[in-house]
Amino acid sequence: MPGTPRTVTKLIEVLSSWLPSLRTRFVLLVAGLFVALSVVMIMVASYLDLKDEEQRVVSDARAIGATVSRLAVPHLTNHHYLILEQELESIAASGVVELAQVLDPARAVTIDSDPATSYFDDLETLPLVQMAFDTGIEQTHQSRKGVEIALPVRDMKDDQVLGVAYVSVTRTSVDGILFAIWGRNIVITLVLLVFCVPVTFHFAENFVRPIKELTQTAHTVSAGNFDAPFPVERTDEIGVLARAYRDMVATIRNNMARIHELAYVDPVTRLPNRESFRQHFNGNMTAPDGKPNRMSVLFVDLDRFKRINDSYGHDHGDALLKEVAARLRGLLNTVCHPLETAIGSGSTADAVGHGPAGLSPLVARLGGDEFAIVMPEGKSATDIRTLAEDLVQCVEQPLEISGLTMAVGASIGVSTYPDDGEDYTAILKNADIAMYAAKRTGGNRACFYNEIESDTRARERIRLEAELKTALLRDEIRIVFQPKIDCASMKVVGAEVLARWDHPERGMLAPGCFIDVAEESGLIAKLGDRVMELACLQGRAWLDRGRSMPIAVNVSIRQLEKPGFTARVLEILNFTGFPAELLQFEVTETVAMADPEGVSQTTKPLLEAGITFAIDDFGTGYSSLAHLQRLPFNTFKIDRSFISRLAADHHSRSIVQTIIAMAKSLNYEVVAEGVETEEQHVFLKEHGCTTAQGFLFARPMPADRFESWSRGFLQPLPSAADRGNTGRTGSHFAA
Structure with a gap:
């Protein structure tokens, strides 16, 4: 965080590593705030209580002084010093008053509450008493030890100052007051804390629960399940976040679908593309028992397509490719699922998607005017030959494209895994070679790779390859x-x-x-x-x-x-x-x-x-x-x-x-x-x-x-x- 000392930042990092739970952090945050507020409250309360205690002591001293002043009026008037002295001693005996005195200035007599002294003793007049007598108003002096008050004693009839009443009240020590105040407030705080912590845990659990649910949903989505429900019905910030997350996931799902389509679907014919065909073949090469699955690959190349593409343009060429793709897919579906096709159950794509022996037949567009079909082991060599001939006849039927009648042919090369190659590359290359062999003999026919080994042109191609290697060396x-x-x-x-x-x-x-x-x-x-x-x-x-x-x-x-x-x-x-x-x-x-x-x-x-x-x-x-x-x-x-x-x-x-x-x-x-x-x-x-x-x-x-x-x-x-x-x-x- 900017502006945060490095030590504090490090401490926050350590605490974050120790406290990974959001609920725990929330509870500790609330508890910490509560404790901090409690400390502040105790300090403020202690200060206010201390002030109140000081005011109480002053009030008590003033009340005792007023009492002494009223008691002293008749005694000073009649000079009953002994009775006044006894009353002062009884007031001091309560333990609150440290010293009580009455000064009779007329006779220079001081009567106090100290039994060790007598009003006959020549006692020094206290400065506060003298000040009260000189001014005729109440005088107060406060110290850490106590409160001193000197009040003029007046004759109520003629408002004459008869003397001065002095009271010294002992104040309780600040440490003792604070200890009592803190003890009381701490007890109250602990009681409140015991009550608040469970409430806070309960509130934190309710607060964190929707976040935990949203987090679990996020983990579910990250695992690949984009249909996980979001708590979008909430109207608070969690609901806003959930709706935003739902919209984001929907966008990601659409983008992934689009990416998958671009990566594996041919944009013109909507057939699987070359990469999809390759993955399908490689995924079905090995049976659960580890043995190779026999598969036949039919490599289909359209005859005379370039002439139509060049003559009528790419729009007509694309439309022709779409029609040919539909024919190939329809024929493959008919061959693999004649019953389903007859009764009309399921779409073409669905029907082609499930083949015998647990493998799926697939027709794909490899590029240009080239298509490929993979057939599983359930089809015999005779069935594959029949399928190839049916494909040739299917493709050569005239097509209506934008009001124009067009006709193309199909040259098909067939290779079988694992007889004609050990991997996808070899099988496709050999099917391609067989297709070229079909083209060289006039096209619009099918040719099997294992049947062209004795063909003169095939041998010529092999010889040409060997001569080309020599040509590069020479x-x-x-x-x-x-x-x-x-x-x-x-x-x-x-x-x-x-x-x-x-x-x-x-x-x-x-x-x-x-x-x-x-x-x-x-x-x-x-x-x-x-x-x-x-x-x-x-x-x-x-x-x-x-x-x-x-x-x-x-x-x-x-x-x-x-x-x-x-x-x-x-x-x-x-x-x-x-x-x-x-x-x-x-x-x-x-x-x-x-x-x-x-x-x-x-x-x-x-x-x-x-x-x-x-x-x-x-x-x-x-x-x-x-x-x-x-x-x-x-x-x-x-x-x-x-x-x-x-x-x-x-x-x-x-x-x-x-x-x-x-x-x-x-x-x-x-x-x-x-x-x-x-x-x-x-x-x-x-x-x-x-x-x-x-x-x-x-x-x-x-x-x-x-x-x-x-x-x-x-x-x-x-x-x-x-x-x-x-x-x-x-x-x-x-x-």
Whole structure:
């Protein structure tokens, strides 16, 4: 507490540790206040009683003095000194009066209550007596020992002063008075304390009880039970606190439900997402007896979906995905619970949620146009094959989307746990391989992983994987550069690096021939490191020749996920001497949005080193502006599918304009991919696109050709008539 001495603060801390109970603290606080008030009361009462005692002694002395004065009148008048002396001695015998005297000034006689003296004795006149006689008024003197009063003795008839009466009254000692007063008040305080402590305990119990109830409710909520009741019916402060706590818990519950939905539910189809599917699979891998549960995973990929998505837009694509998801879920429900479906008992979600053998079948959307289904042991291989064929037939039925009739197919790959893999990753990868095998044979069919081992193309894929490993060891990977052109100045402002495989038998292979194999086999990290190293070495060589060329390199999700990626990048930059500020990483929008937090954490040290980042294929994913602001990107690369339809599709033009406008508002650069016509270039330039790349300017080329080409690039673009004479678009700049 501010202003509190450290010693007092320490004492409070010690007492708080000793007295954890709120009720005990409350009782002790009340008792302490009571004791403190009692001490103050005793002190005040003692002071007042002491004053009263002093006033009483003075009053007694004055009363005795008045009595002595009245008694002395007749005796002084008649000079009956002996009788007066006897009366004074009797007054002093009471023990209250220490000394009583009467002065007869006319005869200079002093009569007192002391038996040892006589009125014949020549006694000295007391100063107080003399003062009373001289002034004719009462004189009082107080001391610690007693009270002295001298009163003139007057003749009532003629008001003549006959003499002076003197009384000395002994006062009880202050210590004795205080002891008596304190003793009395302490007894009263103890009686009141004995009465008040039980009352205080009772009151404290009633006071603390609602707080204890609220605390128990809080513990119940913290244990996960958000339906615990709160004492909201109270009208006091506890009720206000309970209502505030209830509202807070309701908000937390809603937020947790929302977080759970974002983490485990696909926002488009409302199906479980990839993470939910993974947890479901991993949670059902082992039976209670420790043996593995047999499960089949069906990997479903839609055929011709991209064509529909590109032609009609993402809204129609999302609507199609929703319809396909409903069909898959409905079919799975029918297969697993035909009786319940026939009589209409329970919802689809409820029916699918309970499978045979205690395991639950589940359909999920993994991303894009990919779905996955896990089926428990209760289904035989024949049942799974029948289900896969039914799924193909279910999906290929025409769909009505916004008044349009659309048709897609489904290529399905099936793998079985534990026969086809030891964990979730292996099972899903093998189901994916089986799905690609189905696509290679025309699609719209199902293929089992255990049946493609003898397939020629499967063996080819395995052989290609082995050859790719050898290619990395033999340094058969090459890179080519596709230039980036400033739309306004028409200067070469950078280049995108693309990988090529110089195969000893097949010649130069494009990435489409081996990237999938690299991804599935885990070789993509080594391949990406090699491409990055070659790109930085060439960039450094150009820099040494006086040419500063920004270079963009594509990065896959597997590279970002691999531990040590950041350290490896910085190591390559340090080894090659290529400046980090000239290096840009291109990450696809789908990858960036799949795990924004992970991407942000991975890229943060690279961003601090000076590396820039671009979102590749922007517009094809589901970007969130909130996520974009937290991610380290500073460049949008508009997907080539939008650029290719600029001339014929109004929606594509609107999308491109919107992306450019959004990039400007976020202070991003914009790169348009796939520019092949002058009309596309003019449109992009007029609407503020920063940079373009495509066959209009040049095809990807090796470093030496890129260098010579870029030196002679700044020439006027050919007119439409000239391009017509050449017989191909952009041939003036094509490599």
